[in-house]
Amino acid sequence: MQVNEYKPKIVAFCCNWCSYAGADGAGSARLAYPAEVKIIRVPCSCRVNPMFILRAFQRGADGVIIAGCHPGDCHYTSGNYFTRRRMALLFSMLDYLGIERERTRVEWISAAEGAKFSKTMSEFAATVASLGENKRLEDLRCKQ
């Protein structure tokens, strides 16, 4: 018998230099993270523009997480500091519009933190799963 268990779709924007390598590290260390997490590699966390996040929701994501180098460790010196300001404002705006604040998140994960990657993704997937499907930022045209 098939059980239709709800699995949230999660998009993770991972910076090439830290978090993407962190995901690699998680794999090498055989640390599991939910298969619903789809990683998109970006050169730096500050490459993520607010449109990326909204469009991820449009195309069916239930949660979006941005992972980058720890503040001070950016490959480009200061990219993640800009990410932090932008996302603080964007997340605040989403909350202001009544969109669940738990659906978006920024996390700093270094290349050495495979364990943190696996833990963060599992936690985030569980949080998003408890919120259920993304209804407030869905695009009916993109529904199958």
Added chain:
Amino acid sequence: MQAMMEKRAKELLADGTVNRVLGWSAGEFPYDITPAVFETAKELEDAFVYNDFCAANLSKYLVKESRKEGKILVFLKPCDTYSFNQLLAEHRILRENIYVIGVPCYGKADVEKLKAMGIEGITGIVMQNGTYTVETVYGDQTVKAADAMAERCLSCKSKKHVVYDELLGDEGEVDADCNRFDMVEKLEAMTPDERFAFWRGELSRCIRCNACRNVCPACTCEQCVFDNPNSGVSQKAAVTSFEENLFHIIRAFHVAGRCTDCGECSRVCPQHIPLHLLNRKFIKDINEFYGDYQAGADPEAKPPLGTYDKADREAGEGGRH
């Protein structure tokens, strides 16, 4: 004031300081006053006006006008001077081609407020001593100017010009407690569900006319992200709720830290969507997160999103974001 401005404009045209004047021109009705460029004294005499219905912020027109030949005279109200400074800081206007005359503003009138009072068929408005005598096809009506004042002017942040070459009339003051964030705070105090319902009610009226974008002095990109056919936005009204959310979030985000809170977006919205509440949310957040910042107050100031501090808060930190 209008006579004084017209006289000064004619003088500056006559002595060759400027070759054009950017001001307001009378329209078909007393309340539909539009921005216009005047080139001769005759044109000024025919159409130039300055009264409580001259609400348009003229600074954005300078992006194109200041690149034309010769110097242009522009009349700026206090709140317009902030936009002017912001455009200057972003190198969007050429200062050497502009002669700025600061003109006082005591709050602009909103014809929608007159219409809401049941006044219809307006043929003329006489403005004197804080009262409007509205001439309509059904007879005259007297209205207090304060009752017809535009919403944005009720919480005016500053009556002081931050930039000018010459000032006509009296200089006003910056109003630190103008309570312009009252409505934002009210919304923040609601539950997410209430906020979502509120914004659905407002944003679902959007007809995607782009008037808010086109009038905004901070929206001056030559190529707009919303005009990109690959942007995933169909530029149509009422396609899905996502389209509306996306447009308004991104529009407000793109001017975050640069919006001077002039209120033009809400003024021009044909659907009366309170767009300034989105901009003000960003202004309020920036003030709270990164210290008080007023875009346009100082053209040398570092923009809040173009700089950072190592001790900045984390995204999503705090009780509420």
